[in-house]
Amino acid sequence: MEKKIFDLYDREKQLLGEGPQVLGHGDPVELARFARRLFERFAAVVRENEDLTKHADRQERRLFKLNQSLKLQARELDEKKSALEALSDKLAKYLPPQILKAMFAGRHDITVKTQRKRLTVFFSDIKDFTQTAESLQPEALTAYLNEYFSEMTRIALSYGATIDKYIGDAMMVFFGDPESRGEAEDARACVSMALEMQDRLQTLRAVWHARGFQQPFVVRMGINTGFCNVGNFGSDERLSYTIVGGEVNVAARLESKAAPGHILISYETYALVKDLVKVEERELVKMKGIARDIRTFEIIGRSESQLSSEPLIWQHGAGVSICINPGDLSFQDRAELAARLIATAERLSS
Amino acid sequence: MKDLFIDATERTPAVRFRAESCELSLEGESYPEDVAAFYGDVIPVLESWSESDAVRIHVLVRLIYINSSSMKALYRIFDILDNGRELGKTVSIRWCYLVDDDVMQELGEDFKDRFPDLDLFLEVVE
Numbered sequence: 001m002e003k004k005i006f007d008l009y010d011r012e013k014q015l016l017g018e019g020p021q022v023l024g025h026g027d028p029v030e031l032a033r034f035a036r037r038l039f040e041r042f043a044a045v046v047r048e049n050e051d052l053t054k055h056a057d058r059q060e061r062r063l064f065k066l067n068q069s070l071k072l073q074a075r076e077l078d079e080k081k082s083a084l085e086a087l088s089d090k091l092a093k094y095l096p097p098q099i100l101k102a103m104f105a106g107r108h109d110i111t112v113k114t115q116r117k118r119l120t121v122f123f124s125d126i127k128d129f130t131q132t133a134e135s136l137q138p139e140a141l142t143a144y145l146n147e148y149f150s151e152m153t154r155i156a157l158s159y160g161a162t163i164d165k166y167i168g169d170a171m172m173v174f175f176g177d178p179e180s181r182g183e184a185e186d187a188r189a190c191v192s193m194a195l196e197m198q199d200r201l202q203t204l205r206a207v208w209h210a211r212g213f214q215q216p217f218v219v220r221m222g223i224n225t226g227f228c229n230v231g232n233f234g235s236d237e238r239l240s241y242t243i244v245g246g247e248v249n250v251a252a253r254l255e256s257k258a259a260p261g262h263i264l265i266s267y268e269t270y271a272l273v274k275d276l277v278k279v280e281e282r283e284l285v286k287m288k289g290i291a292r293d294i295r296t297f298e299i300i301g302r303s304e305s306q307l308s309s310e311p312l313i314w315q316h317g318a319g320v321s322i323c324i325n326p327g328d329l330s331f332q333d334r335a336e337l338a339a340r341l342i343a344t345a346e347r348l349s350s
Numbered sequence: 351m352k353d354l355f356i357d358a359t360e361r362t363p364a365v366r367f368r369a370e371s372c373e374l375s376l377e378g379e380s381y382p383e384d385v386a387a388f389y390g391d392v393i394p395v396l397e398s399w400s401e402s403d404a405v406r407i408h409v410l411v412r413l414i415y416i417n418s419s420s421m422k423a424l425y426r427i428f429d430i431l432d433n434g435r436e437l438g439k440t441v442s443i444r445w446c447y448l449v450d451d452d453v454m455q456e457l458g459e460d461f462k463d464r465f466p467d468l469d470l471f472l473e474v475v476e
Contacts, residue, residue, distance in 0.1 A: 006390035008422045048425050051460045052418050058453045059417075 015041055096162045098178050099241050108178070110239065114231030118183050119176035120190040120223060120269060121248050122161070123255035124152070124197070127218045129169040135215070144208060145169065148217055151204060152197055159193035164242050170255075174243055177230045187225050187272035194221045194263045195277070195302065199325060201261075206321040222255030224248075224266040224294075246289045253287055254296060267295035278303055351402050354395045362388055363413060367395050375410040380420035389423035396430045406440035407431065412447075412475070413454060421457070428465050435468060443470040 007013065015038055022034045092100050102108035126132065126148075133141050149166065156163055156173050160181070164172040173193075175186035201219055208216040226247030232239040250266060258264035270279060279297035286293055324337070351369035358364035363378035374396070382388040399407060409431065416424065435441045445461065447454035455472065462470045 006386045006393050006423070006426075008386060008419060008426075047464055048422065051457075051464065052421055054460065055416075055421055055453075055457055056418060058456060062453050 011041060012045060096164070096241065097157065098160075098162055102178055110232065112232055112234065112236060112239065114229045114233065116227050117177055117180075117230050118226065119174045119228045119230060119243060119247075120183075120187040120225045120272075121228065121243065121251035122171070122173040122175075122190050122194060122221065122223050123252045124171045124173075124194075124219050124221045125255055126169040127220060127260040129217075132215060132217065136213070140213070144213060144217070148201075148204070151200055155196050155200060156193055159189045159196075161190070161193060172252075174228075174230075177243075183225070184272045187223075187269050188276055190223055191263070191265065191269065191273045191276055191299070194223060195299070197221070198261065198263065203323045203325065206323055210321060218260040220255050220258040220260055221263040222251050222253065222258050222265070223263065223269050224251035224254055225269040225272060226250065226266075246287070250285075250287060250290060250294060253285060254294075257282070257285060257296065259298065263299040265297050265299065267297065270295075270297045276303055277301070351398050351404065352395065354391065356391065365392055367392075367399075369399075372399065372404050372407045373410075374407060375412070377410070377412040379415040380413055381415065381417040382420065385419040385423055389420070389426070393423070393426055393430070396427060400430050400434045400437070400439075404439065406442075407434065409441070409443040411443065411445045411458075414448065414451065416454075416457070424461075425464075428461060428468070432465050432468055441468055443468060444473055445470055446473045446475045449474050449476055 015034075018034065019038075022030050088100070088104070095103075099108055103110070136144070149171075152171060153163060156171075159175075160179065161173045161175055162177060162179075164174055166172075173190075175190045176183065180186055181189070198219070198221070201217070205216040205218075224247055226245075228243040228245040228247050230243045232241055233244065234240050254264045254266060264282065265273075265279070270277075277299045278301045280300050282296045282298050284293040285296055353369050354365060354367040356362070356365040358378040361379065362382045363376045363380050366375045366377075367373070376392075411424075431441045431443070445458035447458060455474070458470070458472045462468075462472065
């Protein structure tokens with residue numbers, strides 16, 4: 001059967017088509033019949049048109065309501081988004097930024113799952129913290145400790161470290177997960193970070209001493225490179241993104257063996273940063289659960305190629321406290337400081 | 351008379367016409383890209399019902415959204431049903447609308463006003 005083409009206005013068009021012939025013919029009977037059909041059709045079209053107009057107005061009303069509702073939803077979503085951003089900002093202070101970033105990008109697995117990976121692990125601890133704490137007012141201790149952690153954290157993050165946790169006055173940091181620039185680069189970043197931390201601590205100690213902190217914090221640091229288990233530990237209800245393993249314990253032990261104000265690294269780390277630092281070998285360390293004797297190296301300075309970033313002047317004693325880190329200064333700051341130093345030298349010599 | 355079964359799409363309603371029991375249903379949304387093409391399949395079926403010996407028809411209209419062109423096509427369907435009624439056939443129509451859909455409710459009331467002799471029953475559904 002041939003498909004019938006349906007035209008929405010076929011009846012009206014048919015009348016319009018017949019019109020010229022009927023009008024031209026002039027037959028009164030035909031005209032009267034045509035006029036009646038035309039009238040009936042016209043009446044129907046008017047009725048339909050009335051209903052269509054009403055329907056269109058109602059649809060418009062519905063669209064307006066929907067639009068209002070969408071605007072309300074958009075506003076609510078904006079509010080929720082702002083609340084989530086505020087929450088994210090708060091969470092960011094409790095989670096390693098790389099993890100937070102990966103979670104928001106949907107790349108971070110939140111199941112109890114770990115993997116073995118070669119990481120460079122860093123531990124730091126304040127020498128004689130308990131005694132130091134007892135000698136300070138609690139408010140002062142809190143202020144110095146916050147300043148210390150803020151500065152160390154800023155430096156760690158600038159090197160791309162994953163800050164695992166703060167344990168009392170200690171810091172546990174690692175490089176190589178969730179982001180890695182390769183084992184060697186991770187180790188170099190870690191050692192460079194530790195060097196900058198010790199540099200910064202020298203400055204801070206001078207500042208703190210000037211403020212009345214008689215025995216400012218002296219920090220031990222230990223670094224080791226080795227295979228660790230990294231990932232989410234805990235249960236489905238409560239997870240902790242951290243690292244465990246014998247090599248982690250080695251880093252902690254190196255920190256405890258380090259001389260106050262120094263950095264002690266294992267041979268495994270040293271092998272990756274030889275061109276970066278000057279070292280002196282220290283005594284072997286034996287550890288339960290670690291088959292090898294651990295060769296240790298104390299960093300005594302940056303290698304020649306790294307010297308340009310060392311402090312130009314470091315002097316601390318009775319009546320004088322100077323530490324200048326050119327790397328921390330802008331060109332303008334350097335020029336201003338140079339002028340002040342010249343003026344100071346003239347005053348001293350006169 | 352032949353059966354007609356058209357599945358619903360995002361823009362067109364499901365159409366079911368069972369010739370044996372003379373039941374027609376239109377369910378879903380109706381804003382076809384080509385109204386003439388879509389309803390061009392439906393209207394001939396109803397015209398063949400009108401011309402047949404069938405003595406009754408049960409119609410279910412359960413539309414969620416209908417645009418102006420589809421409404422014009424629906425007028426044509428109701429015209430055919432009303433002609434059938436004038437020929438002595440029994441026509442019963444259930445016009446269903448969702449509980450908060452005042453647009454489809456008021457449109458059903460308009461059709462009831464325009465075709466007062468048709469047995470058109472408005473029914474709210476969840």
